[in-house]
Amino acid sequence: MSARLEALSAAGVSIWLDDLSRERLETGNLADLVATSSVVGVTTNPTIFAGALSNGERYTAQLREVAAASGTAADAIFALTTEDVRNACDVLRPVYDEDAFDGRVSIEVEPGLAMDTDGTITQARELWQAVSRPNVMIKIPATKPGLPAITAAIAAGISVNVTLIFSNERYREVMDAYLTGLERAVEAGIDISTIHSVASFFVSRVDSEVDKRLDAIGSSEATALKGKAALANAWAAYAAYQEVFGSERFAALAGANVQRPLWASTGVKDPAYPDTLYVSELVVDGCVNTMPEKTMQAFADHGEVTGDTVTGRGTEADEVFAALAAVGIDFDDVLEVLEREGVEKFDVSWGELVDTVTAQLAAVAQ
Template sequence: MSNPNTQALSDAGVSIWLDDLSRERLSSGSLAALIEEKNVVGVTTNPSIFHAALQDGESYAAQVSELAAAGMDAEQAVFKITSDDVAAACDLFAPVAAASNGVDGRVSIEVDPRLARKTAETIAEAKELHALVNRENVLIKIPATVEGLEAIAETLAAGISVNVTLIFSLERYRAVINAFMVGLESAKANGHDLSKLHSVASFFVSRVDTEIDARLNAIGTDAALALRGKAGVANAVLAYQVYEESFSSERWSVLAAAGANAQRPLWASTGVKDPALPDTLYVTELCAPNTVNTMPEKTLLATADHAVVTGDTVTGAYAKSNAVLDELAALGVSYNDVVAKLEVEGLEKFEASWNELLTDLAASLAKAAGK
């Protein structure tokens, strides 16, 4: 039986994806149970998630021994291990993908974060990952850096579905949507079936509050403190407004007529960091049709336990959200400075996790090889 709270979210047009994957989660049946009981219809991964997963050496010991015997180095091994997990998850979600015509049942795998500023290398690795996983319901995850925009378009042009990640600003989100449409226009010209291409745009939420609230605390006035915990939701609400405007344009109508699927907004970084805020804030306040909310398990369980889902909380909140950003600007909080800092930090965190993963895996391979 589905949980009533997660079912209410699904009924409101929100696709629930789990922001986690591991070999243990697959083998134990816990992911299958979340599909059955908590309306989970997809999975996202990132370098930090895989680094945490591989800390459980027991689940991967047999494969690490095999890869060591095959003479693989850490970089080769990490692609093999992570793509195997993603392929297995894609197989688990295959019935969901079939039932939703490919809209859901999606599993994301990210290109090497060290390539985020390298367009050609990102395109090449996106194609390599797609071939390695070799499942129709995989999404290749590409960061929304300036250099990533062309990579997003070219990957879609090659007929590969994409999850665009690390979006913090409304300006960059508009550029991502443009890259998506450029990619689809090229895919159409290349003879690809647009109905088979899917994409989500991962707009990050909690990190915006963490950074802005620190600045508000430093200002310390009553007006500043009253705005804490409001910027992340306001920013995402205005992103949805951009989505509505962009996907009602004449340009989009031409692609839609050719069978294209709209790129859905995906709310990422939805685990609430501030204990003073409701732990389901980024779920209940970002409920809108045709969205994805990818949740860490803690947030998913909190949602299932006590979230109050009241339907669409987004489309009526545009004016209020604009007012929040205006008030922040009046206090001297620079939106552009915040989002630029968050992009740099986000890339640094993923690159650090990736490097730690490679270091740990190299040690495990050497041990398995008896070195």
């Protein structure tokens, strides 16, 4: 067992692996990470599945079944990914049985539905039913059309991982969508203690975009702010989380679970920064950090837990935002760009996934 990852877990951070493949499942690698690296959850996305399906022959038998049934690439993707997520849920079921906040595996609705409320709701139900495990979470993007879909899914008793959150304004809308869903679930007679959710707040991409703009400005005041925006954004988000889930509105929902903050995109993209930056500086009890394996291994090797590095830093975050504005950074524009690019990147990955599976179906049908 990694002592450093154990320390991170003991500090209240749930470590979720940002990766899944059939190879990890069939070789026992995922089970080993649960046993030795304090991993208590898994997240997936189209990019992850595109990589998994393009690099392995472990999907061939199932692809043959789909091809024999004259299935399309979309049918194959649905079958292959829900199978992997179902099996990962089974690996993590003991964790879930011990603490239902964890032991979770997330699967995302198609990126092309990001601006389609009704389509998102329909596919969220389909994925929930296909995986058919209580510890699955359906990933729904925090786009404007995604917000009512989040409410509808929660109201139906579906646990949701809200993804692609960049701005605190949108984060507050996400929390409102969650609470509204819980209120509707109560009205429908659903046991809300069984409904869980996380809000995936993206981190490293914020620094990537802001730092690029600071370099373009080029002043000493601007360059001094590099590497500060992402953490400030996350600290402000946690302050908003404390406010909303400390409110009378939430308290009135007897038996409800908080929607935990999840720090996503925590792999460092600038080699000038410590490779554990978005882990060590985002330690707070009750949050999730979903990490690429490379980041998790780095923390296991040399990461440090120095206590809570998040609580009470809302004012400090505001000071960073003010300093960014003073040197000419339009932070609202940064966040709008990141959301748009996030959706576009997953769309591209989805297209690559469809192309890969289409080719594989043709190959196994010969």
